[in-house]
Amino acid sequence: MRAYRFKQFSVLPGFWPAFSASTLYLTLIVLVPLSAIFLRTATADWAHLWKVVSSPQVVASYKLSFGASLVAAVVNAVFGFLVAWVLVRYSFPGKRLVDSIIDLPFALPTAVAGIALTTIYVDGGWVGRVLSRWGIHVAFTPIGVTVALIFVGLPFVVRAVQPVLAETDRDIEEAAHSLGATRWHTFRRVVFPLARPAVLAGFAMAFARGLGEYGSVVFISGNMPMKTQIAPLLIVTRLEQYDYAGATAIAVVMLLASFLMLLVINALSSADRGKGAR
Amino acid sequence: MSIEARNITKTFGRYAALRDVSLTVNEGELVALLGPSGSGKTTLLRIIAGLETPDAGTGGAVLFDGRNVIDDRVGERRVGFVFQHYALFRNMTVFENIAFGLRVRPRKERLPEEKIRERVRELLELIQLESLAARFPSQLSGGQRQRVALARALAIEPKVLLLDEPFGALDAKVRQGLRTWLRKLHDTVHMTSLLVTHDQDEALEVADRVVVMNQAHIEQVGTPEEVFHHPASEFVMDFMGAVNLFHGRIESGKAVFGPLVLDHAGSAASDGQAARLFVRPYDLDITHRPGGEPGICARVTRVQAAGPHVRVELRAESGEAVVVEMPHAQFRAARVHAGDDVYVSVRDARIFTEDYSI
Numbered sequence: 341m342r343a344y345r346f347k348q349f350s351v352l353p354g355f356w357p358a359f360s361a362s363t364l365y366l367t368l369i370v371l372v373p374l375s376a377i378f379l380r381t382a383t384a385d386w387a388h389l390w391k392v393v394s395s396p397q398v399v400a401s402y403k404l405s406f407g408a409s410l411v412a413a414v415v416n417a418v419f420g421f422l423v424a425w426v427l428v429r430y431s432f433p434g435k436r437l438v439d440s441i442i443d444l445p446f447a448l449p450t451a452v453a454g455i456a457l458t459t460i461y462v463d464g465g466w467v468g469r470v471l472s473r474w475g476i477h478v479a480f481t482p483i484g485v486t487v488a489l490i491f492v493g494l495p496f497v498v499r500a501v502q503p504v505l506a507e508t509d510r511d512i513e514e515a516a517h518s519l520g521a522t523r524w525h526t527f528r529r530v531v532f533p534l535a536r537p538a539v540l541a542g543f544a545m546a547f548a549r550g551l552g553e554y555g556s557v558v559f560i561s562g563n564m565p566m567k568t569q570i571a572p573l574l575i576v577t578r579l580e581q582y583d584y585a586g587a588t589a590i591a592v593v594m595l596l597a598s599f600l601m602l603l604v605i606n607a608l609s610s611a612d613r614g615k616g617a618r
Numbered sequence: 619m620s621i622e623a624r625n626i627t628k629t630f631g632r633y634a635a636l637r638d639v640s641l642t643v644n645e646g647e648l649v650a651l652l653g654p655s656g657s658g659k660t661t662l663l664r665i666i667a668g669l670e671t672p673d674a675g676t677g678g679a680v681l682f683d684g685r686n687v688i689d690d691r692v693g694e695r696r697v698g699f700v701f702q703h704y705a706l707f708r709n710m711t712v713f714e715n716i717a718f719g720l721r722v723r724p725r726k727e728r729l730p731e732e733k734i735r736e737r738v739r740e741l742l743e744l745i746q747l748e749s750l751a752a753r754f755p756s757q758l759s760g761g762q763r764q765r766v767a768l769a770r771a772l773a774i775e776p777k778v779l780l781l782d783e784p785f786g787a788l789d790a791k792v793r794q795g796l797r798t799w800l801r802k803l804h805d806t807v808h809m810t811s812l813l814v815t816h817d818q819d820e821a822l823e824v825a826d827r828v829v830v831m832n833q834a835h836i837e838q839v840g841t842p843e844e845v846f847h848h849p850a851s852e853f854v855m856d857f858m859g860a861v862n863l864f865h866g867r868i869e870s871g872k873a874v875f876g877p878l879v880l881d882h883a884g885s886a887a888s889d890g891q892a893a894r895l896f897v898r899p900y901d902l903d904i905t906h907r908p909g910g911e912p913g914i915c916a917r918v919t920r921v922q923a924a925g926p927h928v929r930v931e932l933r934a935e936s937g938e939a940v941v942v943e944m945p946h947a948q949f950r951a952a953r954v955h956a957g958d959d960v961y962v963s964v965r966d967a968r969i970f971t972e973d974y975s976i
Contacts, residue, residue, distance in 0.1 A: 509703065509705065511701045511703065511705040512705050512706075512707065514669050514692070514699070514701070514705065515699065515701060515705040515706075515707075515767075515770075516707075516718070516722075517669075517691070517692045517693050518667060518668075518669070518692050518693065518697060518698075518699040518771075519693070519718055519719035519722065519770065519771075519773075519774055520693040520696075520719055520722055520723060520774060521693065521718070521719075521722040522693070522722070525722045529707075529718075529722070530707055530709075533709040534708070534709055
């Protein structure tokens, strides 16, 4: 068992001010608002809350929110890694431009993204027209929700992986090649394991972002009950009906579930990072 | 296995790293590629390994035992390559690092697990790190890491061993120890080896032959004794250790440097041509009175008696700084002190004249 010690001696002063300031900051910005949700839920009638949370419509929205976020995060983990790899390893004209485009989903108001995606992916849109010929409908289906979440989650993986790949020396790959490893072996056993903690961290952030995303999804999903309603939408709907307790109940379930998932992913990530850390 | 590099030319953009360089390393030999940074020595090593390719259309070839391997990829050439910064896989233990080359072989060539373990244990014994097999690279010292890197390279039973400044990132004492160890290792396994270094002591001490490189070409190839005692050019003379430089000219078959007149017969140099005299600090003598030998008048500026030799710094009448090194016994006999006016005579020197053939 690791013994936790409160203060690590350091010649540099400033542990207590820094520690107190960050604790205070976290309390004000994160803990107080979040505990308000719990308190609000606790004041309500439990039977009512359980009815809200276990209603088929809400359960379906949980499934969609977690399922679509998970798929989107997986897709982003794969392609985000690829994009980061290309940006780190190759130089090509317009590289800086591409590099700044990555951050656009951060900066763009999510409603704008939602409207743009919907316009492209509806059955008559640029992309939707082609896809609908194959019987694939994106807008107003769970696929559309996933596409929107992929869009908003992309920067997280790219920005998490990029610095790690950049600081991995070429000579490690060269060493693997000189020892007879194929490109695939080199990637699977040498390059990827080094980047894996960062990929996991990016995956976790993209996933969390997907769970909370509202603006871009509500346009492309069509918000059909039992089919394309995401959990945040149901929260807003409850609020509009002045059912604050019901809204917070849906929120508490999401909060607990996402907290658990992030905890597990971060634990995996740091266990991975701890192995052979410098 | 012998290595031959033939007519290698390599340019990076507009910068020429190698200009038509050819080199042969005989079976079982340990050859050092010696030169300052930017001389092309690492590029040549990487081309031999297959990590770089010579410029297209220049007809460069790399031959292992007479067979051209220029189109073989690095993994197919079966070379053991050791990198300056170790390039260990930091997500793997020492054991797994060494086993890597054995584990990535295609299934039908792969040794059974028990054989792999046996081989790794042998290599751990060779590098004297049996007890650290389960450690990660981050838990090792620099010298230990480089030994692991060497064992990892040897695990694939390479035909040649290529070392790129293997001790460059280590401190002086560890470097000295590993140098001796590497030479011993080479004497036991007798693998054809090529070592890149910018440290002339390392090259002279370890190698059977030394290849001195400068500005994308080879200046001289020879045994350590040859390149040290018979440098083929001013560059080699200068690179092999401290030298004193005097300027003079050729006059009727003799090289004249102020009061010093040295025989320079048998050379093609014509009268009036500029000449430069290179003298090692230990090839100079200091006397208080002009003796039989002609000497340069100089004033002692500083005496440094700590170390295996006494180092005397002087300023010649003509303004040049001169450094003389002598054994302590000789220093005591000469009774030299700072501020003394003395005569400096030359015991042995190399004369280089301007080469107009370039």
